[in-house]
Amino acid sequence: MSNAMHNKTLTELKAGLAAGDFSSRELTEHFLARIQQHDGELNSFITVTAEQALAQADAADQAIATGNTGLLTGLPIAHKDIFCTEGVRTSCGSKMLDSFIAPYTATVVEKMAAEGAVMLGKTNMDEFAMGSSNETSYYGPVKNPWDLERVPGGSSGGAAACLGARLAPGATGTDTGGSIRQPAALNNITGLKPTYGRVSRWGMIAFASSLDQAGPMAQSADDCALMLQAMAGHDHRDSTSLNEKVDDYLGALNNDIRGLTIGIPEEFFPDTLDGAIADNSRDAIRELEKLGAKVVSVSLPSVKLSVPAYYVIAPAEASSNLSRFDGVRFGHRCDDPKDLEDLYKRSRSEGFGDEVKRRILVGAYALSAGYYDAYYRRAQQVRRLIRDDFARAFEKVDVLMGPTAPETAFKLGAKKDDPVSMYMADVFTIGVNLAGLPALSMPTGFINGLPTGTQIIGNYFREGQILNVAHKYQQATDWHKQAPVFGGEQ
């Protein structure tokens, strides 16, 4: 039943709702049933909000009946459990917030609800978004729907897996070092990290504030455009949200890409890269050449420093951002603290998992007296070099392309005891976060039955162009339409 509702894109479902082919309630019930049926195996949701979803679906059906619709009216969306949702547990994948019922709603969730979206629930993630395999979640690892013995990537692993398995047609993610793009690549879906400041961070639990950015994840680029249209915009509650007008992403999707210049950074195709990974991305670029794009070689010499710079800056910010989880006002508090010190030590030791503790320690160290200059300041200098590299490249090209991840989904537990090897999973994505640029990952073929993705990086605020390029590619190819044989159906 390849024509089943769950195989349709958001764009197709929107048309179906408008045409009266099905109601939002039917659609929502369909996805809730799929989650019920399959998520036991996948573990992509932490919380399913069925009752609320159906109430929202009914309201959406009313709105459709009266012609009072928004961009996303009646479309089921799963939110990463990093976004605060009033009255609903917001765990951030951590024991620390297992009992935390958010008292307010994040701007992203609020804006999408205002456009009529139906929230299916909250998706699993690496604890506090720290991880590239979704194995650091307090709620257990998410499985990759293409191979249940493999990881879905992370930190937006629940979002990517539920999309790959068609348990939801659209999902929000956040990307600090690749957390939207890497899992998108590993699950054969499309995910966009917008320009830093394009989407409000209000209500999104902070990991590394100068890098965190929310974005859309879905089957296709046009779906991402639809979602981003609803998510983006200035928010006076977020000082780092930029007051730039939101482009017409949907309107730009079909722009002609003849004459487009694609830059291929040699650093994204190192000699050590798996040849099959490189080939898939080169094939994707060739496809775009066929559509009239020009290809030039460029160099981003400082990008090789992005992983070490990132693993100073991100933990440094995290060490401070996570200080508020102290057992005093909200979140986990240890039993019977004997004094203040005991309250802090035990609440935090019990509430945080190993990877979070590791990053807090690394970050606190990098900021401490006597080490600040050698680590934090130096990492910021590297960050500037990386930004300058990209700026120089964008003087010559419109977009940059290369593989999203250096390998396909790896086995659960394979990198558990080797954090540095885990950190290398984001080697191609992290530079973009350090520079604050927008980038998208799209499905570009398989290796041994496992998906691979290719990244399209654009200049600041050129999300419209990135989506346009990806959409053109997806019109010419059908990699993004491939769904895993999952749960005995397709």
Added chain:
Amino acid sequence: MSWEVVIGLEIHVQLNTVSKLFSGSKLSTGAEPNTQASLVDLGMPGTLPVVNKEAVRKAALFGLAINADICRHSVFERKNYFYPDLPKGYQTTQLAEPIVGAGEVEIQLENGEKKTVRIHHAHLEEDAGKSLHEDFHGMTGIDLNRAGTPLIEVVTEPDMSNAEEAVAFARKLHAIVTSIGICDGDMSQGNMRFDVNVSIRKPGDPLGTRTETKNLNSFRFMERAIKLEVERQIDVLEDGGEIVQETRLYNGDTHTARSMRSKEDANDYRYFPCPDLLPVAITDADLEALKAAMPELPNARKARFMDDYQLSEYDADLLSGSIATSAFFEGVANAGGDAKLAANWVMGELAARLNAEEKDISDSPVSAEQLGQLIARLKDGTISSKIAKQVFEACWAGEGDPDAIIEAKGLKQMSDSGELEKIVDDIIANNAPQVEDYRNSDDAKKKKKIGFFVGQAMKATQGKANPQQLNQLLKEKLG
């Protein structure tokens, strides 16, 4: 050889903005605990700060008032430490690039000299909440109403050499921040809090090890705490000991101080620029607008008082010392028509009375208009200065305006010379021996002996005789 004292101050000045530094919550005074604390103030996950423009404006205004460089791109940083009343686990403050750079404040010393105290910098920061240790049965209560209140922390160079200079500086700073309207200046509400750094050395020696006494909330406590600490340091050094760099707490009730923590226990605050906030940009146009809106500063007011009212420098300095005192003085001077008398009364009788009842001049029971009226009556001879004090007391007690009191109590000076002449004649007639004695005395003795007759006349007139007129009459009649 005696000891030389070196004092530097850090002063927290609470800005009187409507809302907090990074949230829309109203500033709290006396509200129920935790009712003036928003999601941001509580440090809820996912919340973000947005800087209050008015706080930035007020901090920059302060910078201009002390002739400081204003940083065009000041940066907020996070000062990381754990404390239950610090909701985010860090205080958002400024370190490397504070909004106000180096400036200076001129103070007037009691010996008539002036001294310039250099300001190292002043930065914007948020206040913490309060920990309440009573009433919670061995637990601590947290009130986050104060969390996020905007402060500027003013840091001086170690330019003061005794407690009196430190107090003179603190008072001048109080005068500046209240004059430019950035702080309410209510010390009892913690609007200004002082940390004093004190060290001693022999003249010519390098700086000694300093201690910091924190959170002094009155000029008097500050003065006493400094003196106490100086004495302690002298005792330690003269006993062959060493000063330990430490933070101390002063208890004003018992006039004692104790060590709170030594340098070894000091936190590593792991400062770094706050990634949730952009640098605060201030343009030339912003500065021009601020300069144009700058209210009269205490030193300008002092100069004006010297020019307009012919006050001595010392009087002018005292009277320009706070916006409330200045306004009161000018009110009295204008209503009374005599600036010198106004100055004397405001600094003398009124100040003494306010001091005795621990009242602020803004709560004075005698208004500036009433004191002005009293001075007018004194000046036009309606009452004598002795009677004036009586009228002032009645006015203080709430018995009405001076004119009404003078009328009701019949305190008007006897200026009808015929009536007074008759009284004088009677006194001379009834005191023949004293008259005889007076007339036989030399001039020097006469000067003393006339007092008897003045006393008799005052008694007969219930003090209402005009002293000059009475003296004149007596001299004429006694010969």
